[in-house]
Amino acid sequence: MEYIEVAENSDLPKYAQIKNSIKHAIYKGELQQGAKLPSLNAIKKAHGVSQDTILLAYRQLMNEGLVVSTYGKGYFVAQDHRLGRKICLIFDKLTLYKEELYESIVTQFESQDQVDIFFHHNQPLAFQSLLEKIHGQYTDYLIIPFDDPAFESSIERLPQKRVFLLDRLPGNLQHQYGGVFQDFQQDTFNALNSIADPIKKYQRLVLLLPHRQLQMAQIMEGAQAFAQQADLKFKVVNSAAKYKLQAGDLVIAIYDKDLAAVMQQIHSEGFTLAQQVGVISYNDTPLKAVIGQGITCISTDFAAMGQKVSQLVKEQNQIQLKNIAQLIIRKSV
Numbered sequence: 001m002e003y004i005e006v007a008e009n010s011d012l013p014k015y016a017q018i019k020n021s022i023k024h025a026i027y028k029g030e031l032q033q034g035a036k037l038p039s040l041n042a043i044k045k046a047h048g049v050s051q052d053t054i055l056l057a058y059r060q061l062m063n064e065g066l067v068v069s070t071y072g073k074g075y076f077v078a079q080d081h082r083l084g085r086k087i088c089l090i091f092d093k094l095t096l097y098k099e100e101l102y103e104s105i106v107t108q109f110e111s112q113d114q115v116d117i118f119f120h121h122n123q124p125l126a127f128q129s130l131l132e133k134i135h136g137q138y139t140d141y142l143i144i145p146f147d148d149p150a151f152e153s154s155i156e157r158l159p160q161k162r163v164f165l166l167d168r169l170p171g172n173l174q175h176q177y178g179g180v181f182q183d184f185q186q187d188t189f190n191a192l193n194s195i196a197d198p199i200k201k202y203q204r205l206v207l208l209l210p211h212r213q214l215q216m217a218q219i220m221e222g223a224q225a226f227a228q229q230a231d232l233k234f235k236v237v238n239s240a241a242k243y244k245l246q247a248g249d250l251v252i253a254i255y256d257k258d259l260a261a262v263m264q265q266i267h268s269e270g271f272t273l274a275q276q277v278g279v280i281s282y283n284d285t286p287l288k289a290v291i292g293q294g295i296t297c298i299s300t301d302f303a304a305m306g307q308k309v310s311q312l313v314k315e316q317n318q319i320q321l322k323n324i325a326q327l328i329i330r331k332s333v
Contacts, residue, residue: 001038003030006047011157012136014049018057020136024162026066026077027085027139028316037067037075084112087313088138090130092122092146097283097302101166104306105142108314124150131157138162140313142179145170147214161318164309168215169320178318180308182300184215187325188222191298192280196230198333202278203248204233208240208258216254219282223252245269250278250333256285263292279332294330301326 003025006017025031037058040051058075061067068078089105091098094117106115118134120127127146131154141163145151152172155163165179192199199205205227209216220236227234232250237243240258245251245265253259259281271277273292281288284299305323312319 001042001046004038004043004047006049013053014047015053015056015060016136018043018047018049018054019060020139020159022057022061023066024139031077033077033079035077036073037077039074084114085109085140085313086138087113087115088134088141089115089117090127090141090143091117091119092144093119096285098144101302101306104303105310108307108310120146122146122148124148124154127151128154131155140164142166142309142313144168145173145214161316164312164318166305166309170214178312178320180305180312180321180323182215182325183322184218185222185225187300188219188298189226191325191327192223192226193229194327195296195329195333199230199232199250199278201275202232202250204235204246204250205230206235206237206243206249206251208243208251208253208255208262209236210238210240210255210258219252219254245271245277247271247276250280252280252282254282256281259288259291259295266292274331274333284328289330292332295332296330297328298325299328300324 004018004021006014010017012020022031022037031037040054043049043054044051058067058069062069066078067075069075087105087109089102091102094102102117109115116138118130120130128150135157139162141158143155143163144166145168147170151170160176163177165173165177165181167182168184169179169181205223207220207223209220224234240253240261245262251262253262259279262279266273266277273279279292279295281295281297282299284297288295288297300323308321308323312321
């Protein structure tokens with residue numbers, strides 16, 4: 001009966017906690033088809049709840065077809081149940097890369113499983129409101145964090161073992177939640193270091209960094225560490241519109257709109273790409289393979305990220321995995 005958890009400080013009613021505990025045990029294989037469930041008295045003694053509370057949980061499980069009762073014998077896991085997971089994805093926004101991540105996750109689960117997607121747009125109030133609406137309705141929560149103290153306090157209301165973080169890992173949550181992450185600082189440094197020789201022809205490393213969110217700060221730290229090692233000047237520009245491209249610049253553009261602005265400057269100023277100036281972009285797309293004979297990219301495999309986190313959900317494994325980014329070398333450096 002260790003699989004039944006009832007917390008006094010939970011936002012969920014106790015009957016819902018009992019019901020969800022039993023459902024999760026069935027998901028994880030701790031309770032097989034036909035297994036006998038604890039008696040009402042056993043749960044009452046273990047958790048100090050009333051028989052009416054336990055009966056309500058069992059009745060809801062029976063209504064869902066997961067549990068059957070036999071007069072005089074007790075309650076059992078149904079022999080013919082088809083239990084599907086309910087997966088909640090909460091992304092910051094939907095981009096081409098996040099769409100690939102979403103599709104990868106969806107394809108990892110069975111037809112009876114349900115995968116819903118929501119967006120918080122890096123807005124604490126929107127995120128809190130969303131959690132209030134969906135709390136207790138899902139078996140697992142896969143969330144892309146945002147860099148705000150409100151994020152940590154908001155997800156505390158969710159069952160910790162059912163929460164998995166994606167893409168980035170806030171420093172204050174490093175030991176609390178499992179998931180799959182990018183190491184933006186190390187990946188940026190390693191990518192630049194792997195082409196240190198071609199980079200020697202440039203005098204300045206310019207990072208177009210429109211804001212200082214968690215992953216952006218980490219990218220900046222990785223780029224700055226490489227520039228210092230390579231004895232390059234280093235400049236951070238917050239607005240591509242205010243940046244004046246100079247001969248000898250190697251530009252890192254994180255967002256595609258900034259990449260477009262740089263490429264327009266190269267064209268208008270008559271610079272020769274990969275000779276007078278260089279360009280590196282984040283997150284590869286098919287179009288970047290043909291722009292200017294190909295743009296060099298630092299890019300992680302979002303399909304692999306989706307596969308990894310889906311496996312963690314299936315195994316209920318709260319470990320933390322890195323999703324290493326690769327440098328795709330083309331003719332822009």
